[in-house]
Amino acid sequence: MKKCYASLLFPVLLLLLSGGCARLAMPVASSMIPGFTRALFEECDLKLARESLPAELKLMEGLLQNDPGNQKILTALCMGxxxxxxxxxxxxxxxxxxxxxxxxxxYGLAAMGIENTDPRQMLIRIQEIPKANIEMLFWTTMAWNAWVNLNLDQPSAIGESSxxxxxLKRVLxxxxxxxxxxxxVLMGTILAARPAMLGGDAPKAKTYFENAIALSDGKFLLAQYYYARYYAVRVQDKTLFLSLVNAVSETPPDALREACLINQAVKQKMKALAEIADELFL
Structure with missing residues (x-):
């Protein structure tokens, strides 16, 4: 039923918009966005998600043009x-x-009403974000730190890392x-991936990963994947690495239905990582 809901959402909105009914579509869109985001991560079919998500994101960007300040759409775009x-x-x-x-x-900063200008003012605003805005803060945090980690050789990324x-500290x-x-998981990844001179700390990373795994009883497989990819490889603990590979392999993706898409993708990524294990460990 939820897969059907997700597949029908955007054709309905497209018809409304193409018929010149943008104002009518906006209330409908806002009410449907939470259902879309839930259905997205509950989807277990990777091929379906990969092929459909770009078009759905572009349609949401079209909806946003008619309501630039819509927090639900901005948050969904950040997440998506x-x-x-x-x-x-x-x-x-x-x-x-x-x-x-x-x-x-x-999109995430816009959802929180934070202008990407003066770093000091941005820091003050970040430290004041309430728990009610945790969803938009979390996905902004994921996106921002992922960008930094991909660009650690760039001065701009180093400048924005703080x-x-x-x-992330506010989320925690x-x-x-x-x-x-x-x-x-995100804090563990940062501490494990970065060198000590940039704040890396393997022992602390281990604690964060273990806390994450315990919270979901091992069912949120992203924790095991990043634990293996970043921590186990960094400290050259092949035994731990292989145990995490086995744990992911043996856990069905829908063990945590609400994160089935992530779990399914992680299982694929972990399999590929395991295939190059001999190259990762000396």
Whole structure:
């Protein structure tokens, strides 16, 4: 039923818009957006999601032109572009993913009413974001930090890293268990991926990953994947790496239905990672 709901949402809106009924479509769009975002991550068919998501995102951008300040649409666009880049683009085309993450970040900041101008003012605004805005803050944080991690050789990314991390710290302050412990996964990834001179800390990373896995009882597979990819490889713990590979392999993607799309993509990514294990460990 939810898959059907997602597939019908955008044809209906397209008909409304093409018929010159943009004003009529906007209330309908706003009410349907939460259902769309839930249905997106509950989708277990990777091919369907990969092929349909770009068109759906473009249609939402069209809807946004008629209501530029709509928080629900801005948040959904931030979430959608972040998820699309992370699950389907980054491994194949990091440069393109970088642009998509920036796009997502722009939508997320707009949803929170934060102008991308003076860093000091932005930092103050970030530190004041309430828990009620956790969804838009979280996806902005994911997009911004992913962009930074892809561009650590660029001065602009180094310059923005403090703001991206401030967003993450705010998420950890107000809702560390949001989306099955994903904030812990992100912090663990940052600490494991970066060298010590840029704030990396492998022991702390390990703690964050373990906290994330415990929160979902091992059902949110993104935690195991990044734990293996960044921490296990960095400390050259092949035993841990292989145990995480096995855990992901043995867990069905719909063990956590609300994150089936992410789990399905992670299983594919983990399989590819395991195939180059001999190259990753000395």
């Amino acid at each position: 572009f972040t998820g699309y880049a992370m699950l389907f683009v980054e491994d194949e085309n990091p440069e393109r993913a970088s642009g998509l993450y920036l796009r997502a970040k722009t 703001l991206a991390e401030a967003c 302050e107000i809702a560390p268990d949001f989306y099955y412990g994903a904030p812990y």
